[in-house]
Amino acid sequence: MRRPLVLVFVLFALVACTAAEESAPVQVHVGDSMVNGAVLKPYKNQWQVSVTTPAGKENPDAALWTDELSFVKVDGHQCLQRTQVATFKQNGQVVGKTTTINVFDPKTMAPKLRSFTRHVEKTGADDSTHIEFHDLEVHFEHSGDGKIDTEEVKLETPAFDFYGGLYGLLLSTLPLKPGFSATLPSVDEDAPTVSWVTFKVTGEDSADAGPKGKVKVWVVEADSRLGPMKFWLSLDAPYIIRLEYTAKDNGYTWKYQMV
Secondary structure, X not given: OOXXXXXXXXXXXXXXXXXXXXXXXXXXXOOOOOOOHHHOOOEEEEEEEEEEOOOOOEEEEEEEEEEEEXXXXXXOEXXXXXXEEEEEEEOOEEEEEEEEEEEEXXXXXXXEEXXXXXXXXXXXXXXXXXXXXXXXXXXXXXXXXXXXXXXXXXXXOOOEXXXXXXXXXXXXXXXXXXXXXXXXXXXXXXXXXXXXXXXXEEEEEEEEXXXXXXXXXXXXXXXXXXXXXXXXXXXXXXXXXXXXXXXXXXXXXXXXXXO
């Protein structure tokens, strides 16, 4: 008389295991066919950035952030280059500026170069980071305070440059669909080590794309090392329409709205 009940429990366990397997994030590696950077087209874009502290104090004009994607030649090979320039403000005054340049393979999204420079208006201080990627070999150079530090590192696995500046642009090259979840390796933002980021498509929506009006988007939420990120991604340029990000270290929430 107990066999039917036992069978029910067995079937339930099998269904639960199958559901868990289906919902597990797909591992994406550099060179995987599901990454298709060939869909990307050159563009120019900009966001108005606001920031809110954990106490609720808001600066609605924290930065103007420009973003441009263009084709460039590196060692005779055609690559894509993403250039982001952020001008930060406080009480209407410019307090600093950063420039991030990412050069990467236009099909696989494998990184080739990364350059980051920062200028602080009040002190006049400048610092920069330059990284060259050669599959597993990474050349890392940082300059600041009159010093230059270099490091040659071998990564444990080929990695994308999500944390170094590609972010939602990289995610937009994947086969986004409802419920799609994946995890991928990225070179860290500040050091030549590998960190992973996991994300999931949580729905479809429409978002204000500034001069383009309302556009259809995929809503993608990422569990990143830096804190939770939420992207509104379009299938057409300029791809990243909106972004919200809460920094893990201080709880500040940054909102990027296309203008």
